Amino acid sequence: MLCQICGKNQATVHFTEIHDNKMSEIHVCERCAEEKGLQQASQAKQKFDLADKIAEMVDSVTTTEEERVGHVQCPRCGLLYSAFKGTGRLGCAECYQAFQFQLRPLLRRIHGDTRHRGKAPARDGEGVSRSRQMQRLHDELQRAVEREEFERAAELRDEIQTLEREDRAQARVEKP
Amino acid sequence: MSDERSAPLDDLIARPSPWLDGTGPKADLVVSTRVRLARNLRHVPFTHRARDEQLQGVIASVTNALHRAPSFASGLMLRMNEMSTVDRQVLVERHLVSHELGDGARPRGIFIAPGERLSLMINEEDHLRLQAMASGFQPAEAWAAADRGDDELGQSLDFAFSDEIGYLTSCPTNTGTGLRASVLIHLPALVLLQEIQKVLKSIMQVGLNVRGLYGEHSDVMGNLFQVSNQTTLGQSERESIESLERVARQVIDTEERARERLIRDARVQTEDKVWRAYGMLRYCRQISAQEVINLCSAVRLGVSLGIPGLCPLEIVNELLVLTQPAHLQRANGGELSLPERNVYRARLVRERLAAAEGAPPAPGTASTS
Numbered sequence: 001m002l003c004q005i006c007g008k009n010q011a012t013v014h015f016t017e018i019h020d021n022k023m024s025e026i027h028v029c030e031r032c033a034e035e036k037g038l039q040q041a042s043q044a045k046q047k048f049d050l051a052d053k054i055a056e057m058v059d060s061v062t063t064t065e066e067e068r069v070g071h072v073q074c075p076r077c078g079l080l081y082s083a084f085k086g087t088g089r090l091g092c093a094e095c096y097q098a099f100q101f102q103l104r105p106l107l108r109r110i111h112g113d114t115r116h117r118g119k120a121p122a123r124d125g126e127g128v129s130r131s132r133q134m135q136r137l138h139d140e141l142q143r144a145v146e147r148e149e150f151e152r153a154a155e156l157r158d159e160i161q162t163l164e165r166e167d168r169a170q171a172r173v174e175k176p
Numbered sequence: 177m178s179d180e181r182s183a184p185l186d187d188l189i190a191r192p193s194p195w196l197d198g199t200g201p202k203a204d205l206v207v208s209t210r211v212r213l214a215r216n217l218r219h220v221p222f223t224h225r226a227r228d229e230q231l232q233g234v235i236a237s238v239t240n241a242l243h244r245a246p247s248f249a250s251g252l253m254l255r256m257n258e259m260s261t262v263d264r265q266v267l268v269e270r271h272l273v274s275h276e277l278g279d280g281a282r283p284r285g286i287f288i289a290p291g292e293r294l295s296l297m298i299n300e301e302d303h304l305r306l307q308a309m310a311s312g313f314q315p316a317e318a319w320a321a322a323d324r325g326d327d328e329l330g331q332s333l334d335f336a337f338s339d340e341i342g343y344l345t346s347c348p349t350n351t352g353t354g355l356r357a358s359v360l361i362h363l364p365a366l367v368l369l370q371e372i373q374k375v376l377k378s379i380m381q382v383g384l385n386v387r388g389l390y391g392e393h394s395d396v397m398g399n400l401f402q403v404s405n406q407t408t409l410g411q412s413e414r415e416s417i418e419s420l421e422r423v424a425r426q427v428i429d430t431e432e433r434a435r436e437r438l439i440r441d442a443r444v445q446t447e448d449k450v451w452r453a454y455g456m457l458r459y460c461r462q463i464s465a466q467e468v469i470n471l472c473s474a475v476r477l478g479v480s481l482g483i484p485g486l487c488p489l490e491i492v493n494e495l496l497v498l499t500q501p502a503h504l505q506r507a508n509g510g511e512l513s514l515p516e517r518n519v520y521r522a523r524l525v526r527e528r529l530a531a532a533e534g535a536p537p538a539p540g541t542a543s544t545s
Contacts, residue, residue, distance in 0.1 A: 010228070010281070077221045089301075091225040093218050093336035093344045096351075103348065107341065110349055112383075113410025116342030118353035119323070122330035147320075 003029035074098040134163060184252050185263055189506050192497055193270050193309075194291045198489035200312020204480035205428050207360040207400065207493060208311055210271070211318040211417075213326050214345045214354035215304040216336040222346040223282075223299045231283040231299045237333060238298050242287055245328035247321070248296070251289040256280040262511070265502030271309070276300055294325055301346050302354070304329070313424065315357055319417045341409065353413050358404035359424050360389060364477045365434035367399045375430055379403060384423055398469035398496070403427065439481060450478030454486060457495075458529045462518040468499045468525060487532040495525060 003011045009029035070082035079091030081099050090096065096103060107114045120136045137160050144153040195208055216222060217237065220230050235255075242248040256264055256273075257280050264280050267273040272292065277284050277300045284299040297305040306329070308322035336344040342352040350356070366372040379386045385406040388396030403424055405416045438446050453474035457463075476492045497503060499521045505512050508520055 077225050079225065087224075088348075089224055089346050090222060090344075090348065092221040093216060096338065096341065096344050107348055107351060107409060111352065111407040111409035113407070114341065115410055116338075116340060116352045117410060117415075118342055118355070118408075118412045119326075120339075120342075121335045121337050122327040 003027065003032050005029075005032040069102060072099060072102065134160070137163070185254070185259075185266065185506075188252070188270075188288070188292075189266060189503060192490070192494035195293055195309040195311045196490065196493035196497065197311050198493055200310060200314050202428055203312035204476070204489060205362055205431060206313035206424070207362060207496075208271075208309055209314045209318045209357075209359050210307060210309050211315070211322040211355065211357045212305055212307040213322050213343075214302040214350045214356075215306065215326070215329075215333075215343060216345060217303050218334045218336040220303065223301060223303060224346065226299075228283055234303050235283060235285050235298050238285075238287075238296070238304065238329075241329050241332040242296070244332050245325065247294055247325040247328050248287060248289055251287055253287045254285060256284040256286070257282070262502050262505050266506050269497060269500040269502050272307075273297055274300055274305075294321055296325075296329075302350070304333075313359060313428070315359065315417050315421045315424070319357065319413065323413070350408055352407075352409035353411070353416065355408055355413050355416055356404055357417055357420050358402050359420065360400055360402050361424065361427060361431075362398075362400055362473065362476055362480075363427070363431050364399040364473055365438050366431055367396075368438065369434050371430075371434060375427060376401070379423060379427065382419075382423055383407065384420065397466055398473040400469075400473070435477075435481065446481070447478070447483060450474050450481075450483055450486070454478070454529075457525050460522045460525065462515070463522045463525065464518055465499055465501060465521065468495060468521065472496060487529055491528055491532045495528060498528075499524060 003009045005028050009031065011027035011029055070080065070085070072081040073079065074091055074095040075098060076094035077091035079095055081102055084090055084095070084099065090099075104114055119139070120133070137156055141153055141156040141160065144150075144156060198204075200206075200209075217234060220226055220234055223231065226234075239253065242251075242253075254267070256277060259280060261280070264273070264278045267286065268275060268278045270292070272288060272295050273286050274297065277286065277297050282299065284297070286298065287296040289295060293309050295307045295309075297307070306322055306325055308318045308325065310318040310321075338344060343350075343354040345351050345354050363372060363375070366375055376386050383406055384403055386401055386403045389398065389400040389402055403420065405420050408416075411419070453471040457468070457471050457475065472492050472495055475486060476489070479486050479489050479492065498507070501517060504517055504520050504524070507524075512520060
């Protein structure tokens, strides 16, 4: 997509503007964004400030419930729920949190369910609980045994035992 | 584009995709099995909302992770924006990249492991699209390869994931497992006997998705259908794979029974159709890609029915890819007009079939088991 101001460069800065209660999307290149004072190039913080401003504007113009839902905004990437409804694409991982009340019924409609029952990342990131980690190790152990990868199975068994020991130690600390 | 950069692609094009080699269970009915997993990096906006430098960062992080992943120990990393349109199209025709990745406008890349059985699209709709391909009907094997590759990459990449709803993807239709497993299946007898609509309907009724391979619209070319899972929440990957396997097995059974009836009630007509198709491919002087696909369908049916004297199955598979426009143009060293393409294509088909004639048929291609 080309920049809507200069029409020459690739548009890499995207935002949603609300004016007179009407929403429009603006796509511009980094240079034009900087020139027009829309964003200081490669300063993400600036973008979030802009997002905050948009959010304030949204709050000030909210009138009906439907509008309110449409104006729910992801605090991290600035995507508005109404923009998601237009494209069907979320903006970032954080959008799932920001739009959770709107997304839940949507996920149920698509999948007939809202609960993940599959695998979890090998490296446990921020969103992964201890029990999920244990579950994953047990699943992997079972698979290793099925594939007759006994060395791997032994490693996994050791890992499970270490975790269990740590959990027991933790429990003792919490219950003096 | 420099010669240096195009050399690895030359190697790739010189031979057909190894996952199309006609081996694997039920390879005469199921051309290939594909499993893909959608993943995103937690701290980067999804591809369509990310700035180009953020996408460059994704490519750098993924490249680092690949160095530490044994499944991707060696292979070919290609950057889409450094490739010509024809070269990008070659990758689309080999089912290695999607049309979206093939546009080449943003920092996108693809890593192709040796043998093309495992590949990784970077900055497609999701930051990572890991894809495992297998010849024939091998959902469990393709899943195992994808699962292992995903585990290895997950050791060094922080994937966007939540305990409750699983892997977080750009489109909510992939949220959860991010898994799409599919089989490309050849159903000529069901089409000939006009029972295909009933079968397609029943596939959709059990929650799977089915579409014709080449046509985006209703016209299905070559009697090839892609059956895939539709939902990614509420089911484990293993359950999705097993349900696809179960349904695909029923479809295979139905097709095999239809073929038995076809050969019992209309042997001469069927053999005539097969040999006419073979004759046209063997002696044509100009031919469109679509015609090749349709005629190859009849030949594939003949090979599968065990009619002696036809070419081995891998030649049929090979023709489906090598006769596509970008492959033809690449192999002939430059752009070709439509009529020129049709002439080159006809020559390629004739030569391949002539070379195969007299050669012993590949093992396992003459039976339906």
